[in-house]
Amino acid sequence: MAKAKSVFFCQQCGYESAKWLGKCPSCSAWNTFAEEIVTKEDTSKSEWRQSASRQKIVEAKTLKEIESSAEKRILSGDQELDRVLGSGIVPGSLVLIGGEPGIGKSTLMLQVGLMLKKQKVLYVSGEESEQQIKMRAERIGLDSEQFFILTETNTKSIFLVIESLAPDIVVVDSIQTLFSPLMESAAGSVGQVRQCAAELMKFAKETNTPVFLIGHITKDGLIAGPKVLEHMVDTVLQFEGDQHLAYRILRTTKNRFGSTAEIGIYEMLGNGLREVSNPSEILITQKDSSLSGVAIGATLEGNRPLLIEIQALVSPASYGTPQRTPTGFDQKRLNMLLAVLEKRCGFRMGTQDVFLNMAGGLKIEDPAIDLAICIAIISSMEEISISDKICFAAEVGLGGELRAVNRVEQRISEAEKLGFKEIYISKFNTKAFDSSKFKIAVKPFGKLVDVFQDLFG
Ligand code: TYD
Numbered sequence: 001m002a003k004a005k006s007v008f009f010c011q012q013c014g015y016e017s018a019k020w021l022g023k024c025p026s027c028s029a030w031n032t033f034a035e036e037i038v039t040k041e042d043t044s045k046s047e048w049r050q051s052a053s054r055q056k057i058v059e060a061k062t063l064k065e066i067e068s069s070a071e072k073r074i075l076s077g078d079q080e081l082d083r084v085l086g087s088g089i090v091p092g093s094l095v096l097i098g099g100e101p102g103i104g105k106s107t108l109m110l111q112v113g114l115m116l117k118k119q120k121v122l123y124v125s126g127e128e129s130e131q132q133i134k135m136r137a138e139r140i141g142l143d144s145e146q147f148f149i150l151t152e153t154n155t156k157s158i159f160l161v162i163e164s165l166a167p168d169i170v171v172v173d174s175i176q177t178l179f180s181p182l183m184e185s186a187a188g189s190v191g192q193v194r195q196c197a198a199e200l201m202k203f204a205k206e207t208n209t210p211v212f213l214i215g216h217i218t219k220d221g222l223i224a225g226p227k228v229l230e231h232m233v234d235t236v237l238q239f240e241g242d243q244h245l246a247y248r249i250l251r252t253t254k255n256r257f258g259s260t261a262e263i264g265i266y267e268m269l270g271n272g273l274r275e276v277s278n279p280s281e282i283l284i285t286q287k288d289s290s291l292s293g294v295a296i297g298a299t300l301e302g303n304r305p306l307l308i309e310i311q312a313l314v315s316p317a318s319y320g321t322p323q324r325t326p327t328g329f330d331q332k333r334l335n336m337l338l339a340v341l342e343k344r345c346g347f348r349m350g351t352q353d354v355f356l357n358m359a360g361g362l363k364i365e366d367p368a369i370d371l372a373i374c375i376a377i378i379s380s381m382e383e384i385s386i387s388d389k390i391c392f393a394a395e396v397g398l399g400g401e402l403r404a405v406n407r408v409e410q411r412i413s414e415a416e417k418l419g420f421k422e423i424y425i426s427k428f429n430t431k432a433f434d435s436s437k438f439k440i441a442v443k444p445f446g447k448l449v450d451v452f453q454d455l456f457g
């Protein structure tokens with residue numbers, strides 16, 4: 001006999017409470033509690049293979065007894081996605097892909113599903129009709145005998161199909177459209193999202209089938225409903241980009257099976273997403289004459305070296321407090337670099353507005369771009385342009401000293417590969433390698449002022 005129970009969930013963070021609360025004790029948001037009815041049914045009928053698993057005898061195991069699954073990753077054929085996931089799809093993993101509407105989440109998963117010709121893929125869509133998906137697949141120009149489409153939102157029906165089809169990979173588009181008959185609240189509510197994800201997780205872990213969940217994000221950029229979801233899944237991917245630009249970036253904010261530093265770059269074309277395997281080409285603008293305020297930094301995104309163009313605009317502040325506006329870079333770090341320029345190098349930054357922009361909408365946290373940022377700022381302030389054959393890779397310390405950066409050789413060889421003639425690095429980096437093996441001129445310096453001296457005279 002079904003027993004109805006009502007609980008209150010914070011719609012922002014998923015905190016559960018037996019009574020209504022004005023302020024959420026977990027995330028401190030006001031007025032976010034909503035009542036949801038949970039029906040405690042006889043779960044054996046509705047939940048994924050509940051009855052079978054209940055009878056299984058469970059035993060604890062030693063590490064030795066557990067089979068390693070490291071080498072069994074499934075390669076999706078999409079090199080960007082594979083790298084971001086940490087060299088392929090892990091069997092039994094639950095992956096959440098978030099992103100703004102229209103960014104290309106459905107396109108990406110459809111494309112990946114159609115490329116996986118060896119695996120049986122089930123694409124569950126609660127958002128689009130079969131015809132719409134077919135039209136999209138035709139647009140991408142891919143087809144696969146092993147790709148199955150199901151337009152259904154009830155998890156009970158979905159699991160029935162899954163049981164008879166036995167897919168190797170399941171894609172759910174989107175988790176917010178699913179509903180589980182175990183809960184009475186509407187699809188998309190925190191309780192439902194959590195319940196459906198839990199059922200899918202159980203399925204993924206028990207059958208060792210990877211499951212991809214597409215999730216909507218709220219206007220604050222969080223995956224809708226659920227911080228809870230992020231805790232549950234193995235990997236959280238964010239698909240980002242500017243609606244008006246063609247480039248899309250896939251990044252991980254959580255990954256149980258790999259590094260979260262890797263990014264994948266795509267270009268949205270008329271016929272689907274193209275992998276961008278050499279991102280430095282798009283991050284450095286082609287221009288006829290050199291502009292002031294532009295410097296190129298050799299950074300690393302995950303394991304991949306990347307040369308990125310940094311633009312700075314420095315202009316006298318007309319009113320009171322000068323503005324410091326970085327895009328794609330930490331504001332506090334920018335303030336720190338400006339203080340170093342003022343105190344250690346004698347530039348009067350206090351009366352200047354400073355705007356900073358990373359090309360391609362990237363967010364950079366690598367401290368090795370400090371030097372390039374300082375150079376771009378001074379180049380703009382002094383109206384002196386820097387040759388586009390020069391790049392920079394060094395961290396700037398509080399004393400105005402240049403500090404060593406990690407994997408400097410990799411940065412230098414990438415710069416050389418892209419045709420740069422000179423790279424400025426910290427002198428403390430030179431001990432680790434032999435610079436004579438490079439064709440590019442490696443210029444080691446100990447202090448920021450000395451670099452200015454060398455560049456601007
Ligand atoms: P979509 O995958 O539907 O986004 P999401 O699932 O994240 O909401 O992407 C839709 C956008 O991509 C839409 O604006 C049209 C564009 N698009 C292309 O430019 N080329 C293509 O080949 C496809 C399929 C879509």
Ligand code: MG
Nearest residue numbers: 105106127173
């Ligand atoms: Mg979609």
